[in-house]
Amino acid sequence: MELTQQVPDLAAYLAADEAIDHEHPLIREVAAELRSSAGREDEYAYAKAAFDFVRDTVPHSHDAGDTRVTWRASDVLRLRTGICYAKAHALTALLRAQGIPTALCYQNLGVVHGLVAVRMPGRDEWNRQDPRGNKPGVDAQFSIEEERLAFPVRPEFNEMDYPVLYAAPHPGVLRELQFASDLHSLWARLPTEL
Numbered sequence: 001m002e003l004t005q006q007v008p009d010l011a012a013y014l015a016a017d018e019a020i021d022h023e024h025p026l027i028r029e030v031a032a033e034l035r036s037s038a039g040r041e042d043e044y045a046y047a048k049a050a051f052d053f054v055r056d057t058v059p060h061s062h063d064a065g066d067t068r069v070t071w072r073a074s075d076v077l078r079l080r081t082g083i084c085y086a087k088a089h090a091l092t093a094l095l096r097a098q099g100i101p102t103a104l105c106y107q108n109l110g111v112v113h114g115l116v117a118v119r120m121p122g123r124d125e126w127n128r129q130d131p132r133g134n135k136p137g138v139d140a141q142f143s144i145e146e147e148r149l150a151f152p153v154r155p156e157f158n159e160m161d162y163p164v165l166y167a168a169p170h171p172g173v174l175r176e177l178q179f180a181s182d183l184h185s186l187w188a189r190l191p192t193e194l
Contacts, residue, residue, distance in 0.1 A: 003105070003117060003126045005165050012167035013101035013119070019169050022093040024074035031097040043100060043121050044144070050094040051129055051142040054087050060133040061086075061183050069186050071169075071177035083186070084132045085114035085173050091131045092116050103165035109151055110159065111190040112173060117165050120144055126165060162194055170194055 007013070016022045022031075034053060038045035058080050059066065066081045073093035076082040082090065088104055095102040101119040105128060106112050117126040123144070130140040130149040141148035153159040168174075172191050180186035 001161050001163060003103075003128070003165050004163050005103070005126075005167075007167045010101050010119070013103050013165075014096050014099065015167065016093075016096070017168050019072055019089045019174060020093045020096060021072055021074050022097040024093075026074045026077055027093045027097050030077055031094050034094065035098055043098075046098055047095060047100055047118055047120065048142045050091060050098075051131055054091040054094065054131040055133055055140065058082055058087055058090060058131075058133070060084070060135075062187070063133060063135055067183040069177060069180045069183055071174065083114075083183075084130075085169065085177060087131045087133070088114040088116045089169060091129070103167065104169055105165050106162045106170065106173070106194060107149075107151065107153055108158075108160045108162065108193060109153065110157070111192055112170075112194060113151065114173065115149065118144070164194075 034049045035046055038049045061081050061083050068081050070076045070079055070082045070086045073089045076086045076090040092102045103117040105115045105117050115128050115130050117128045119126050127144040132150045138150045140150040153161055176189050
């Protein structure tokens with residue numbers, strides 16, 4: 001699938017905003033710890049470590065039965081909970097904090113599912129990643145060689161990959177996260193399309 005940048009300027013995929021608050025002290029602290037363990041010069045090792053950290057240490061709210069709704073990257077890391085969109089915001093913030101261009105992207109699996117795409121230094125293509133969190137039947141892995149997403153789309157069920165790479169969270173997704181009182185209210189209002 002050919003991915004298309006929503007914003008032509010690559011700098012937009014390094015920017016901070018209200019949801020991708022990579023200038024927050026907690027994001028900076030976690031990024032520095034991950035960078036220290038990954039090595040100063042190894043961008044791939046850092047990106048993989050950030051992916052593994054979000055995938056494995058921030059439980060998916062639905063899987064964990066946690067009814068809190070997070071949407072700001074720093075809150076996802078502080079509270080250690082989030083659905084796919086929120087976890088994508090956290091991973092985006094950690095990667096951007098270390099200068100790795102990162103986009104938000106989505107799939108339609110009956111409801112909209114959130115992913116990220118990274119553009120590793122020295123490479124001209126974007127590679128999608130899914131930090132949702134593994135469970136039986138789901139085995140997402142960080143890879144820039146072949147996609148290892150949580151869920152492959154099933155065209156026979158009208159599922160699809162959206163090709164647009166967003167510099168900021170899609171407004172419809174962000175709005176639902178921001179206004180949900182708890183996970184149950186969010187689950188009933190998950191976007192079914194962008």
